[in-house]
Amino acid sequence: MRRLLGMAVIITAIILTACSNGKGTTETSATNAPSNSDEAAATPASESVKKPRVAFVYIGVPGDGGWTYQHDLGRKAVDEKFGIKSTIVENVPEGPDAERVFEELSAKHDIIIGTSFGYMEPMVNVAKKHPEVKYLHATGYKTSENLGTYAGRGYENGYLSGIAAGMLSKNGKIGYAAAFPIPEVIYTINAFTLGAQSVNPDVEVQVVWTNTWFDPAIERQAAISLLDQGIDILANYQDSPAGIQAAAERNIMALGNDSDMNKYAPDTYITNPTWNWAPYYVDQVQQVVDGTWKSAAYWGSIKDGTADIAPFGRNVPQEVRDKVESVKKDIVTGAFHPFTGPISDQQGVEKAAAGKSLTDEDIHNMMWFVKGVKGTVPK
Structure with a gap:
């Protein structure tokens, strides 16, 4: 979408x-x-x-x-x-x-x-x-x-990006500058959050909506608003590198979107979903x-080569790289599905029971946030 x-x-x-x-x-x-x-x-x-x-x-x-x-x-x-x-x-x-x-x-x-x-x-x-x-x-x-x-399947590479963010976060506060409240963006944020929580259970992801796909001024402003709240990792769902550049100015590690954005903030870049x-x-x-x-x-999917993540930034530790690659292999083989329960929404309502995975239809129509996301889905 x-x-x-x-x-x-x-x-x-x-x-x-x-x-x-x-x-x-x-x-x-x-x-x-x-x-x-x-x-x-x-x-x-x-x-x-x-x-x-x-x-x-x-x-x-x-x-x-x-x-x-x-x-x-x-x-x-x-x-x-x-x-x-x-x-x-x-x-x-x-x-x-x-x-x-x-x-x-x-x-x-x-x-x-x-x-x-x-x-x-x-x-x-x-x-x-x-x-x-x-x-x-x-x-x-x-x-x-x-x-x-x-x-x-943006939830696959979104989950992997979340693992990296969760391992790198020290205070458990991650910011996410989101584009538009549509299922594609929402299920990617949810997968990202679940990935981060899989390695750092206390992680919270604060979402700010930009309602843009490419507007550097607005996206920079959104990034700064999140940085001012004390986040120590920033994720972005737009095509501009404005967010990761704003994070770099404060020496905060960040993730971009869609393409390899390493060159825009080489010292603080983590990775991001690519296509x-x-x-x-x-x-x-x-x-x-x-x-x-x-x-x-x-x-x-990742298995057929459509989805992937960008090469890691030069300051991402090897243990983070190894963990992400390990889960990536499990996704490719089918041994793991990112939306496997137990999964609850923000209100604590069960969306997937333990050991059960959401269906493609569930994911395609996702208009709710998982527990641990701070923010709302506008109607």
Whole structure:
């Protein structure tokens, strides 16, 4: 579940600078109109697929890290594998403008990929009108014959990140600057908390909502508010490194999100969840080329390489690394599930009995915090 809002005005200036990368991929104009590759313009969408015509719609721009950056690495893998130049449409907010973009792309593409949760309704609407086109929607929950969904099991790498944070915390007070109150963010915070409590039972995780995916000023402010409360570890669920940079100024160790953010605070960086979408994208495009593609709801994991954690920061002790790697192996083999009971919510209501694991449906619809999280889930 990702990316519910458009970018702030201050970010637009950064985006316009980043768009001109000169690497042969197609870009978009300032009005978000799709810019198609030569391959995409050559033949109408009704013809059989020889060289796939693929389009990616991004909520932001790739930059050098974060959610969109990881998806763009997957896009590059597709281009290399199939010898094409995918169409890219960047900085597309959810709503009517998104639907217009998907509609325009549908005339000249075989496969269209939307990487934001908020694109769900626009993609559902457009897919109905273009049954010949295949659509892939990141983190959504609505599918149709020509619309599939995909996501990553963020509770797995979230739990591992929590173990590292819990082992490194001295006072048991961890801060978490959270993006939006949606299940994806909530179950990641819960898994993070359970991971920290597995090695440090008295840990409390204080949550502050930023209602942003990328706004360095707001995210820095949220980090400072948590640091002022006496936390000794900071976690973040945004694409900017503002939080870990604010923590570094006070010599507080911190975790980023989505990409390896080591370079932004090398002395105080711990790790964070990361994503690898390339294998999934290449597989889906290959299925379309082969004529075998069918709509599905895919949830990638650490085992299949979709989810992972970033390399540890240079000051993370070896015992922390070893513990995280040990649990990671158990997750891969299936010997351990992060949401295995006993688990209770903040009010002490049992959510999973001892030895029982929450189902995928339970996790997908999670709108409650586990015991030990300080904060509320806004309605």
